[in-house]
Amino acid sequence: MNLADGVQIVSFGVLALMMLGAALGVVLLENIVYSAFLLGGVFISIAGLYILLNAGFVAAAQVLIYVGAVNVLILFGIMLVNKRQNFVPLRNAWVGKITTAAVCLGLFALLGTMVLATPWAISTAPVAGDTSTVVIGMHFFSDFLLPFELASVLLLMALIGAIVLARREFLPDALEREETQQPVLTLPERPRELASAAPGSPDRTLGTSPTQRNV
Amino acid sequence: MDFANLVAQLNAGTILPEGIIIATLLLVLVGDLIVGRTSSRWTPYVAIAGLLAAVVALYFQWNNPNSISFLGGFNSDSLSVIFRVIIALSAALTILMSVRYVEQSGTSLAEFLVILLTATLGGMFMAGADELVMTYVSFETLGISSYLLTGYMKRDPRSNEAALKYLLIGASSSAIFLYGISLLYGLSGGETRLTAITANILANNVDQSIGLLIALVFVIAGIAFKIAAVPFHQWTPDVYEGSPTPVVAFLSVGSKSAGFALAIRLLVSAFPAVSEQWHFVLAALAILSMLLGNVVALAQTSMKRLLAYSSIGQAGFVMIGLVLGTEAGYASMIFYLLIYLFMNLGGFACIILFTLRTGTDEISEYSGLYQKDPLLTLCLSVCLLSLGGIPPLAGFFGKLYLFWAGWQAGAYWLVLLGLITSVISIYYYIRVVKMMVVKEPEEMSEAVKNYPAVNWNLPGMRPLQVGVVFALVTTSLAGILSNPLFTLANNAVLLTPMLQPTITTIQPAPNPATPGYADLESETKEAIEG
Numbered sequence: 001m002n003l004a005d006g007v008q009i010v011s012f013g014v015l016a017l018m019m020l021g022a023a024l025g026v027v028l029l030e031n032i033v034y035s036a037f038l039l040g041g042v043f044i045s046i047a048g049l050y051i052l053l054n055a056g057f058v059a060a061a062q063v064l065i066y067v068g069a070v071n072v073l074i075l076f077g078i079m080l081v082n083k084r085q086n087f088v089p090l091r092n093a094w095v096g097k098i099t100t101a102a103v104c105l106g107l108f109a110l111l112g113t114m115v116l117a118t119p120w121a122i123s124t125a126p127v128a129g130d131t132s133t134v135v136i137g138m139h140f141f142s143d144f145l146l147p148f149e150l151a152s153v154l155l156l157m158a159l160i161g162a163i164v165l166a167r168r169e170f171l172p173d174a175l176e177r178e179e180t181q182q183p184v185l186t187l188p189e190r191p192r193e194l195a196s197a198a199p200g201s202p203d204r205t206l207g208t209s210p211t212q213r214n215v
Numbered sequence: 216m217d218f219a220n221l222v223a224q225l226n227a228g229t230i231l232p233e234g235i236i237i238a239t240l241l242l243v244l245v246g247d248l249i250v251g252r253t254s255s256r257w258t259p260y261v262a263i264a265g266l267l268a269a270v271v272a273l274y275f276q277w278n279n280p281n282s283i284s285f286l287g288g289f290n291s292d293s294l295s296v297i298f299r300v301i302i303a304l305s306a307a308l309t310i311l312m313s314v315r316y317v318e319q320s321g322t323s324l325a326e327f328l329v330i331l332l333t334a335t336l337g338g339m340f341m342a343g344a345d346e347l348v349m350t351y352v353s354f355e356t357l358g359i360s361s362y363l364l365t366g367y368m369k370r371d372p373r374s375n376e377a378a379l380k381y382l383l384i385g386a387s388s389s390a391i392f393l394y395g396i397s398l399l400y401g402l403s404g405g406e407t408r409l410t411a412i413t414a415n416i417l418a419n420n421v422d423q424s425i426g427l428l429i430a431l432v433f434v435i436a437g438i439a440f441k442i443a444a445v446p447f448h449q450w451t452p453d454v455y456e457g458s459p460t461p462v463v464a465f466l467s468v469g470s471k472s473a474g475f476a477l478a479i480r481l482l483v484s485a486f487p488a489v490s491e492q493w494h495f496v497l498a499a500l501a502i503l504s505m506l507l508g509n510v511v512a513l514a515q516t517s518m519k520r521l522l523a524y525s526s527i528g529q530a531g532f533v534m535i536g537l538v539l540g541t542e543a544g545y546a547s548m549i550f551y552l553l554i555y556l557f558m559n560l561g562g563f564a565c566i567i568l569f570t571l572r573t574g575t576d577e578i579s580e581y582s583g584l585y586q587k588d589p590l591l592t593l594c595l596s597v598c599l600l601s602l603g604g605i606p607p608l609a610g611f612f613g614k615l616y617l618f619w620a621g622w623q624a625g626a627y628w629l630v631l632l633g634l635i636t637s638v639i640s641i642y643y644y645i646r647v648v649k650m651m652v653v654k655e656p657e658e659m660s661e662a663v664k665n666y667p668a669v670n671w672n673l674p675g676m677r678p679l680q681v682g683v684v685f686a687l688v689t690t691s692l693a694g695i696l697s698n699p700l701f702t703l704a705n706n707a708v709l710l711t712p713m714l715q716p717t718i719t720t721i722q723p724a725p726n727p728a729t730p731g732y733a734d735l736e737s738e739t740k741e742a743i744e745g
Contacts, residue, residue: 111429114425114429117425118402118421118425119419119420119424120401121401121403121405121415121419122404123404123405142221142286143285143288143346145285145286145288146284146288146349147288147348147349147351147352147353150349150356151352153237153336154337154352154356154359156333157330157333157360158359158363160326160330161326161360163326164330165366165369169321169322169370184320184322184370185320185321185322185369185371186320186368186370186371187371187374188316188319188320188571189460189574189575189576190574191373192517
């Protein structure tokens with residue numbers, strides 16, 4: 001074993017330990033802010049593994065997207081939800097925890113067996129290494145052209161959807177909307193509790209005179 | 216490889232229908248940006264025109280000899296054409312019934328249309344995707360737009376709840392699906408084209424490995440979520456209840472058809488090595504769906520939830536055709552989906568109309584509706600009876616063909632179970648019809664007593680009327696005059712090479728790369744070396 005191999009093995013061990021420890025922390029810690037930061041740690045360790053596998057571009061993308069965007073978004077989400085609430089400890093919560101642990105361990109055993117038992121066809125092609133961006137670019141403009149373009153439509157739609165969900169709604173005046181009686185931006189069906197309390201109450205039906213609504 | 220050569224190999228003409236839809240989508244989006252809120256007068260019609268133009272373009276794709284495009288990424292064979300027609304038509308009918316609904320809720324129509332068109336696009340690409348990456352991206356396009364549509368009534372807690380549930384369950388199921396296809400990628404030695412995966416799996420001697428079975432189970436879990444088959448159906452009732460009703464209509468027809476198209480293509484072309492296993496798993500899912508969907512529907516009090524469970528049961532019926540694995544089986548499945556498109560969307564159009572007039576969707580509120588609105592009663596009765604499979608209507612012939620194909624293929628137990636559960640389903644459909652028709656005037660519900668005068672001149676009501684009448688006519692006539700649809704479904708299967716028994720026997724072709732792909736690889740190598 002020469003020096004390079006030794007360095008690789010050691011760094012693999014360090015990265016794997018980091019990743020497993022951080023992942024356990026994400027699941028087991030009570031404080032959600034710690035979990036979110038540890039999740040960032042998991043992503044960074046995975047990026048390290050990618051570098052060990054000679055996939056520098058994927059590692060960079062992993063750091064940019066998962067740590068820089070997804071994880072920061074999660075942290076924002078946590079910080080914007082400013083709710084202090086003490087949860088009542090569930091009775092018999094340990095049953096759920098043990099079941100979860102059993103299911104996870106079972107799944108891990110199954111997948112682990114599968115990975116070890118399957119004779120994987122390992123590609124003999126040389127590793128692209130630093131030229132991987134060239135290869136990825138070639139694929140994007142040839143055989144993966146269609147998914148690449150469809151992803152742009154997907155992103156456009158996600159952008160529009162995010163705006164629709166987040167924008168402050170323009171609520172039209174009651175005068176303009178004389179013919180409708182339902183509160184804006186809700187389903188026309190009454191909730192079931194209301195429906196049974198006041199069946200067919202005329203103030204929400206079409207065609208009757210406009211009444212005061214909660215605009 | 217120069218540019219012109221590449222363009223010729225891409226064969227991009229096969230996605231002309233999708234191109235038309237993208238153009239329509241941009242037109243609606245930019246038009247709405249320029250004109251403002253008054254654009255809602257014309258945007259729905261532009262969208263419908265675009266979808267119909269896409270259907271016309273699909274007509275010219277029928278039996279296209281050169282169907283594989285984008286270097287194996289997309290396959291525009293007859294099977295995908297017929298599914299894309301179903302999805303585009305379901306979107307067009309959904310737009311007809313959503314104009315008034317969206318207007319009345321005060322939300323903006325153009326964005327709704329844009330998201331709905333993107334969902335349609337995702338579904339249509341999913342129906343033809345012949346490659347794992349394409350499959351996944353289109354799966355997500357359909358999924359994410361559906362989550363957005365579900366939460367479109369954003370001030371309504373029910374809509375929020377529905378969107379959140381759908382998003383969480385959908386994200387986990389798509390993660391499982393992704394894991395499954397990544398296993399396929401690994402087992403086939405780094406191959407993403409569905410047609411080449413099987414050959415590679417056989418060449419690598421992993422066709423009996425546990426890895427392939429796990430990949431199969433995970434892929435089926437992802438697909439079963441889309442078609443709401445039973446162990447993966449938990450999201451359905453809540454999402455159907457909380458979503459805007461036109462969105463439910465689209466989810467129950469368009470999204471489901473896309474799921475079935477994906478199921479046929481993925482399972483038939485990538486998993487022939489474990490063919491018995493996937494037939495067994497799908498048969499189990501079909502049985503569970505038929506039983507649970509139809510039995511639980513008996514207890515529902517809300518019309519939307521009733522149709523949610525009924526759509527689970529209907530998915531079970533359609534899966535019979537998928538399980539058989541014969542040509543008649545696939546043809547009967549397509550035929551049933553074609554009919555289901557009209558009758559289910561007709562049912563939803565009627566529910567939307569009733570909701571807009573009375574503000575409720577409780578089944579008990581429908582009592583005595585016949586006295587006030589005969590047209591609505593007639594259409595809803597026809598659609599529901601057709602869903603139940605009452606003889607002269609379209610649904611009867613659809614079920615007859617499905618069960619006949621099942622009997623021919625020797626799936627006696629499945630057919631018997633289908634018969635029993637469809638009798639159960641007739642009970643709850645008839646309950647609604649009976650409620651509407653035979654009640655005495657004094658038993659009329661409050662909602663019907665206060666029923667407003669029928670006025671079709673309100674903005675957005677005309678398209679809804681057109682949708683209702685169209686569904687009524689097609690559902691009543693498509694049964695008696697079903698021959699064209701029948702021929703269409705049969706030809707779609709006959710003209711699809713993938714579904715022909717001679718082709719589905721596996722040829723051990725070692726990595727049959729398309730010429731363009733080989734070119735590309737050498738080019739890439741040069742680029743790397745140079």
